[in-house]
Amino acid sequence: MSASNIERFDQLAGRIFADLYEAFPLPKTLSDISHGEKGLDPVFNAEFFFVATVRWLASSGYVTHGKQDNRFVFEDCVLTAKGLEVLKATPDSLTESSIGSQLQDAAKSGLVDSVKTLVGKALAIGAAKGYTAAAAWISS
Numbered sequence: 001m002s003a004s005n006i007e008r009f010d011q012l013a014g015r016i017f018a019d020l021y022e023a024f025p026l027p028k029t030l031s032d033i034s035h036g037e038k039g040l041d042p043v044f045n046a047e048f049f050f051v052a053t054v055r056w057l058a059s060s061g062y063v064t065h066g067k068q069d070n071r072f073v074f075e076d077c078v079l080t081a082k083g084l085e086v087l088k089a090t091p092d093s094l095t096e097s098s099i100g101s102q103l104q105d106a107a108k109s110g111l112v113d114s115v116k117t118l119v120g121k122a123l124a125i126g127a128a129k130g131y132t133a134a135a136a137w138i139s140s
Contacts (some may be wrong), residue, residue, distance in 0.1 A: 005049075007116060012053045014115035018107035020063060020079045020086050021100035025075040027066070030054060032045065047072045062086070062126065087127045099125075 003011075020028060032050040054074050057063045062083035075124030079087065087100030099122050106114035 003068065008049060009053055009118040010116035011057075011112055012050065013057060013123075014103050015064070015107050015117045016054065016078075017087060017100065017119065018103040018115075020077060020083070024079050024084060026077045029069075030065070030074045030077045032072040047089070056075055057083075072129070077085075082126060086122045089122075089125050 005056075018028060019030070032047045051068075051072060054063070054065065054077070058065055061080055063077055064080055065074040065078075067074075069075050088098045089104065099118055103115060103118045103122075105111075106118060
């Protein structure tokens with residue numbers, strides 16, 4: 001059974017977050033070759049999915065990037081303040097490591113389910129912070 005787009009997104013976004021968190025504040029080049037999925041059904045276009053994922057993370061304010069060198073390479077990628085804040089969050093208790101550190105460990109170990117769960121937590125924290133900021137602005 002093939003993974004859903006949401007599952008693929010979570011896994012890919014997790015690897016991207018882990019790479020950028022490890023490199024922060026230095027920019028990093030991201031490509032579909034280093035982040036592409038292996039063993040996918042031939043109908044699924046991993047290159048375009050990679051591009052769509054990076055663009056979504058950028059338009060949502062989690063990462064920035066320089067020029068798109070070719071169709072499947074993004075230069076000068078770095079976490080934004082929002083992306084870094086979300087990845088530095090500790091999700092369950094003050095004694096746990098940050099989401100970014102947990103993502104790095106899970107990505108290096110190939111723990112796909114952990115990567116997907118951590119990305120979900122990171123995006124939820126980011127959405128909550130955006131909602132809180134918008135509510136504060138409206139009430140001011």
